[in-house]
Amino acid sequence: MADAIDLPRNEDGIVAALGILKQRFGETFHTGQSMREQHGHTTTWIRNQPPDAVVFARSTEEVAEVVKVCAAHKVPVIAYGTGTSLEGHVNAPAGGVCIDLTEMNQVIAVHSEDLDCVVQPGVTRKQLNTHLRDQGLFFPIDPGANASLGGMAATRASGTNAVRYGTMKDNVLSLQIVLPSGEVIRTASRAKKSSAGYDLTRLIVGAEGTLGIITELTLKLQGIPEAISSARCSFDTMDAACQAVMATIQHGIPVARIELLDDMSVRAANAYSGLELPVTPLLLLEFHGSEASVAEQAELFGNIVEELDSKGFEWTTRAEDRSKLWQARHDMYWASLALRPGAKGISTDICVPISRLAECVTATQAKAKELNLLAPIVGHVGDGNFHALPLIDMDDESEISRAETFVAWLNDMAISMEGTCTGEHGIGQGKKSYLLQELGGAVDVMVAVKAAVDPDNIMNPGKIIG
Known part of the structure; x- marks a missing residue:
C-alpha cells in the first residue's frame, strides 16, 4: 500500500516548542493520545502518523503565534480542517504541532x-x-x-x-x-x-x-437559480452512459451536475437509500436557470440519450424528488461500504480529457474484474473525473497487493491519456510517486518554490514534494 514514510524528528525542538505552547495556550493545547491520533486520522489506507500536540486556534494572530514558535525551533506545523481529505494530508510524518482551525468558523x-x-x-x-x-x-x-x-x-x-x-x-x-x-x-x-x-x-x-x-x-x-430541474437516465452499458456524457458536453448543454454511477453503485444506492432504480449504469443530472431554460436543457438531453438506447429517462423540478436523488449520491461512500461489510474502502480518483472518458471507465471496470476486486465507480464525469472505491479486506495480503496493482495501473492509465492521477483528491502522501511522472520538470520548479518560501520545511512536510 502507499505507506506513510517517517521523516527525521527534531526531538529537542519539539520538546522546546511544546513547552512554550502549553504555557501560552493552556486548555486549547492538547497532547492526549486519542486527540493526537484523531488529528493524524486518514480516510484512506495510509498509516496514521499523529502530531505531538494539537492547538485549537481562534484567530489569525493565534495561528501566527504558533507558527512563529515552531519556526524558531524548526518544528513541523500541520493545518487541520475537518479531516475529510483522502491522501494522508493531515499526517505528521516528522511529528510536530497540528493547528486545528475548526473554531475559526465565522x-x-x-x-x-x-x-x-x-x-x-x-x-x-x-x-x-x-x-x-x-x-x-x-x-x-x-x-x-x-x-x-x-x-x-x-x-x-x-x-x-x-x-x-x-x-x-x-x-x-x-x-x-x-x-x-x-x-x-x-x-x-x-x-x-x-x-x-x-x-x-x-x-x-x-x-x-x-x-x-x-x-x-x-x-x-x-x-440561487430561479429554477432547478433534475434528471436521471439508465443505460444498458457503461460505454453508452459515457457516450451520453461526452455528447452532452460537446453539444454545449450547460448542465450544472452530471454524475455517473455504475451498476454496483446503483445496487448500493438502492439498498442504502431506499431507491428502486434499474441496476444498470446511471446518469444523474441537474439543470439551473429560468423555468424555460431548465425545461429546454432537459429536453435537449433527452434527445441525445434517445439516440443511445437509454431507458427510464425522467426529469423533475420537485424539490423533494431532487433532494432524495442527490442525497443518495452524496451517501455513496457509505452505501458502497455496505456492499461488503467490514471491508476498507480505498477511494481513489483520476481525471482524463472528456474524449477519453468512455475508454477509461470501461478499462477500469475490466481491470477490477481481472484482479477480482469489488470496486464500484462513481464520477463527476462532466469534466472527465471519476472515482473508484476498491473494497478491501485489510487482513488479506493478497487482496491488498491486488488493490495496490489496481491503483497504480489506474494512475498510469490516466497519465498516459494526458489526464491526471488526481482530479480532486490531491497528492498528499498517497500519490507523491506519480507527480514526477505526470509533470516532469515542473516538479523542479515546485521544489524551488517550496525551498524559497519554507527553507526549513516546517509546513506540512512529507506532502506533495517534501
Whole structure:
C-alpha cells in the first residue's frame, strides 16, 4: 500500500516548542493520545502518523503565534480542517504541532452586491450556504463531504457542480495566509480580476498547507437559480452512459451536475437509500436557470440519450424528488461500504480529457474484474473525473497487493491519456510517486518554490514534494 514514510524528528525542538505552547495556550493545547491520533486520522489506507500536540486556534494572530514558535525551533506545523481529505494530508510524518482551525468558523462579511463573501477557514460549505440562503445566494463547490472551506482551498477541491461552476481555484478571489515565518500576508484584493504580479492565490490553492496556513478566504458567490430541474437516465452499458456524457458536453448543454454511477453503485444506492432504480449504469443530472431554460436543457438531453438506447429517462423540478436523488449520491461512500461489510474502502480518483472518458471507465471496470476486486465507480464525469472505491479486506495480503496493482495501473492509465492521477483528491502522501511522472520538470520548479518560501520545511512536510 502507499505507506506513510517517517521523516527525521527534531526531538529537542519539539520538546522546546511544546513547552512554550502549553504555557501560552493552556486548555486549547492538547497532547492526549486519542486527540493526537484523531488529528493524524486518514480516510484512506495510509498509516496514521499523529502530531505531538494539537492547538485549537481562534484567530489569525493565534495561528501566527504558533507558527512563529515552531519556526524558531524548526518544528513541523500541520493545518487541520475537518479531516475529510483522502491522501494522508493531515499526517505528521516528522511529528510536530497540528493547528486545528475548526473554531475559526465565522462568516466575516457578505457583499451581496458584489457576489462575494469573506470567511474564516473553519466555516464548512453547508454552514456557509445556510448563512447565505436568505440572501438568495449560494457557494457552488460541493465535494460531497461537509468539508471546511480552508481545507477545500488547500486541496483544490471540486465536486458535483464543477462542470458548470468550476473548482476551488476558480472561486477563490483572495486568501489571507500565515507564512512559515509567522508573517501574515494577503494574496490579492476583492477585485474580480487583476494583472498585479504573480497569482499567489492560485499558488496557495492546492498547495495542501505546504507553503502556508490559510486563515481567511474571499470567495465568489452565485445567485440561487430561479429554477432547478433534475434528471436521471439508465443505460444498458457503461460505454453508452459515457457516450451520453461526452455528447452532452460537446453539444454545449450547460448542465450544472452530471454524475455517473455504475451498476454496483446503483445496487448500493438502492439498498442504502431506499431507491428502486434499474441496476444498470446511471446518469444523474441537474439543470439551473429560468423555468424555460431548465425545461429546454432537459429536453435537449433527452434527445441525445434517445439516440443511445437509454431507458427510464425522467426529469423533475420537485424539490423533494431532487433532494432524495442527490442525497443518495452524496451517501455513496457509505452505501458502497455496505456492499461488503467490514471491508476498507480505498477511494481513489483520476481525471482524463472528456474524449477519453468512455475508454477509461470501461478499462477500469475490466481491470477490477481481472484482479477480482469489488470496486464500484462513481464520477463527476462532466469534466472527465471519476472515482473508484476498491473494497478491501485489510487482513488479506493478497487482496491488498491486488488493490495496490489496481491503483497504480489506474494512475498510469490516466497519465498516459494526458489526464491526471488526481482530479480532486490531491497528492498528499498517497500519490507523491506519480507527480514526477505526470509533470516532469515542473516538479523542479515546485521544489524551488517550496525551498524559497519554507527553507526549513516546517509546513506540512512529507506532502506533495517534501
